[in-house]
Amino acid sequence: MASSALISNTEPWKDLKAHVEDINKIHLSDLMTDTHRCQSMILEFEGNLLDYSRQRATLDTLNKLFSLTEAARVKEKINRMFNGERINSTEDRSVLHVALRAPRDAIINSDGKNVVPDVWAVLDKIREFSERVRSGAWVGATGKPLKDVVAIGIGGSFLGPLFVHTALQTDPEAIEFAGGRQLRFLANVDPVDVARNIAGLSPETTLVVVVSKTFTTAETMLNARTLREWISSGLGPQAVAKHMVAVSTNLTLVEKFGIDPNNAFAFWDWVGGRYSVCSAVGVLPLSLQYGFSIVEKFLKGAWSIDQHFHSAPFEKNIPVLLGLLSVWNVSFLGYPARAILPYSQALEKFAPHIQQVSMESNGKGVSIDGVPLPYETGEIDFGEPGTNGQHSFYQLIHQGRVIPCDFIGIVNSQQPVYLEGEVVSNHDELMSNFFAQPDALAYGKTPEQLLMENVPQHLVTHKTFSGNRPSISLLLPSLSAYNIGQLLAIYEHRIAVEGFVWGINSFDQWGVELGKSLASQVRKQLHASRKKGKPIEGFNFSTTTMLSRYLQASANVPSDPSTVLPKM
Numbered sequence: 001m002a003s004s005a006l007i008s009n010t011e012p013w014k015d016l017k018a019h020v021e022d023i024n025k026i027h028l029s030d031l032m033t034d035t036h037r038c039q040s041m042i043l044e045f046e047g048n049l050l051d052y053s054r055q056r057a058t059l060d061t062l063n064k065l066f067s068l069t070e071a072a073r074v075k076e077k078i079n080r081m082f083n084g085e086r087i088n089s090t091e092d093r094s095v096l097h098v099a100l101r102a103p104r105d106a107i108i109n110s111d112g113k114n115v116v117p118d119v120w121a122v123l124d125k126i127r128e129f130s131e132r133v134r135s136g137a138w139v140g141a142t143g144k145p146l147k148d149v150v151a152i153g154i155g156g157s158f159l160g161p162l163f164v165h166t167a168l169q170t171d172p173e174a175i176e177f178a179g180g181r182q183l184r185f186l187a188n189v190d191p192v193d194v195a196r197n198i199a200g201l202s203p204e205t206t207l208v209v210v211v212s213k214t215f216t217t218a219e220t221m222l223n224a225r226t227l228r229e230w231i232s233s234g235l236g237p238q239a240v241a242k243h244m245v246a247v248s249t250n251l252t253l254v255e256k257f258g259i260d261p262n263n264a265f266a267f268w269d270w271v272g273g274r275y276s277v278c279s280a281v282g283v284l285p286l287s288l289q290y291g292f293s294i295v296e297k298f299l300k301g302a303w304s305i306d307q308h309f310h311s312a313p314f315e316k317n318i319p320v321l322l323g324l325l326s327v328w329n330v331s332f333l334g335y336p337a338r339a340i341l342p343y344s345q346a347l348e349k350f351a352p353h354i355q356q357v358s359m360e361s362n363g364k365g366v367s368i369d370g371v372p373l374p375y376e377t378g379e380i381d382f383g384e385p386g387t388n389g390q391h392s393f394y395q396l397i398h399q400g401r402v403i404p405c406d407f408i409g410i411v412n413s414q415q416p417v418y419l420e421g422e423v424v425s426n427h428d429e430l431m432s433n434f435f436a437q438p439d440a441l442a443y444g445k446t447p448e449q450l451l452m453e454n455v456p457q458h459l460v461t462h463k464t465f466s467g468n469r470p471s472i473s474l475l476l477p478s479l480s481a482y483n484i485g486q487l488l489a490i491y492e493h494r495i496a497v498e499g500f501v502w503g504i505n506s507f508d509q510w511g512v513e514l515g516k517s518l519a520s521q522v523r524k525q526l527h528a529s530r531k532k533g534k535p536i537e538g539f540n541f542s543t544t545t546m547l548s549r550y551l552q553a554s555a556n557v558p559s560d561p562s563t564v565l566p567k568m
């Protein structure tokens with residue numbers, strides 16, 4: 001693509017740039033008085049209600065954004081994704097995470113081959129294996145059932161499964177199926193994370209699932225070798241076959257590691273790491289914990305949104321609208337961040353997962369054809385569940401910088417609490433905040449209002465809220481496995497839409513490589529210095545100083561240690 005073909009050179013982009021001036025003349029509190037506008041900005045799909053009326057946008061803005069989708073050929077790009085075309089051009093791969101949740105009879109082709117039967121072959125294998133483990137038919141080396149699972153993985157092989165596990169942990173239906181089982185996640189290469197994850201567990205009753213798309217990720221492989229040692233030092237090396245299984249696209253390396261290929265669960269290079277929670281990456285650990293039937297509901301939820309995304313007209317398409325509004329906020333209104341604020345403790349790991357999906361996908365500096373971009377892409381995503389966040393960073397959101405917010409609320413709590421004599425139920429108390437915050441941000445509070453309330457003059461500016469701060473509200477009917485799948489897919493597709501408009505490749509991640517290769521140079525140096533007393537060479541003054549201090553101050557580390565495992 002020549003730079004002239006960049007989306008920023010098209011008329012709809014320029015038109016939106018000019019339109020910002022119109023929007024700057026209107027305060028959100030005025031936009032909110034137009035009931036017709038607000039009505040048009042509320043949308044429902046299967047009981048999920050999206051309200052985007054608190055965006056700094058008019059119906060005219062929306063029309064201009066729809067014109068932008070035509071210039072960016074968004075519909076064509078969505079179709080190319082679903083058709084299995086190699087839209088991840090820098091890695092020459094198709095992008096088919098939607099196939100992971102397709103029903104058995106669906107047909108989704110990659111390179112002319114329907115991949116759905118392969119997907120279901122693995123799902124059936126997971127169902128069968130997880131049932132054997134859960135029923136106690138599969139036992140460990142000493143004949144005991146395996147009731148605890150430690151899933152080792154990082155990035156996309158960790159964050160999605162952790163989000164879904166955390167969300168299911170308090171779902172009454174899932175709880176029933178989990179009965180007495182534990183699922184833990186070991187991600188960080190920090191030995192402290194090893195200590196935390198094996199604390200209180202016995203290798204005799206533990207199954208370790210090594211999850212890595214490439215099976216080369218340094219952190220995951222060292223953690224896998226560490227827990228292999230934990231198992232074999234406790235139960236003997238032959239126990240590894242009964243206590244370790246793997247999920248990967250690289251089955252050759254799985255076998256080399258010493259895991260029986262029969263106990264390896266495959267996925268494919270057309271599944272990006274951060275889009276892999278619906279593959280064996282998430283489905284295996286979650287099925288071990290909750291049973292396959294619960295996980296199947298999660299997959300069905302995601303698929304329902306896939307269908308909606310693929311077929312609904314853009315004016316009624318939740319992921320498309322969300323994606324376009326994000327582009328509007330980032331590229332036109334100039335807001336670089338986005339806060340993800342679920343009013344649900346069960347969604348506490350949602351923001352960390354979306355951080356990877358969004359920032360690894362859309363934090364790019366060049367177009368899909370390698371042309372440097374004259375505009376920024378991606379958002380800085382962060383978030384915490386409400387109401388916790390309100391007592392932490394909301395000050396900045398209300399009176400400091402403008403940060404578009406996603407408020408996510410749930411109609412029916414997973415764990416309702418009612419106390420006799422209380423004004424409202426505990427969930428209603430939570431939701432009072434969910435409904436209040438978006439209006440506080442949109443309307444603010446004027447000095448005139450404060451003076452009417454007899455606020456002392458010297459405090460008026462301190463207590464003024466400028467308002468005009470955009471948010472969206474998403475109200476889910478409940479937080480069942482099905483709804484969790486829907487929420488995941490809404491965000492996955494929203495992020496794809498943003499990338500499609502910006503004209504970037506949202507499915508590669510070259511930006512993570514440089515740090516990895518420099519770490520390998522440091523690893524070699526640490527080895528040479530500790531084992532052979534070699535001087536530090538090849539680093540700049542600053543790094544040399546830090547490395548020298550590190551080596552000197554930890555001279556007690558044995559140069560040829562025998563195995564030591566955490567003793568927590």
Ligand SMILES: O=P(O)(O)OC[C@H]1O[C@H](O)[C@H](O)[C@@H](O)[C@@H]1O
Binds near residue numbers: 212
């Ligand atoms: O699943 P793995 O191959 O071990 O990769 C784990 C993670 O490693 C890399 O750093 C990538 O940036 C992530 O996208 C990926 O999810």
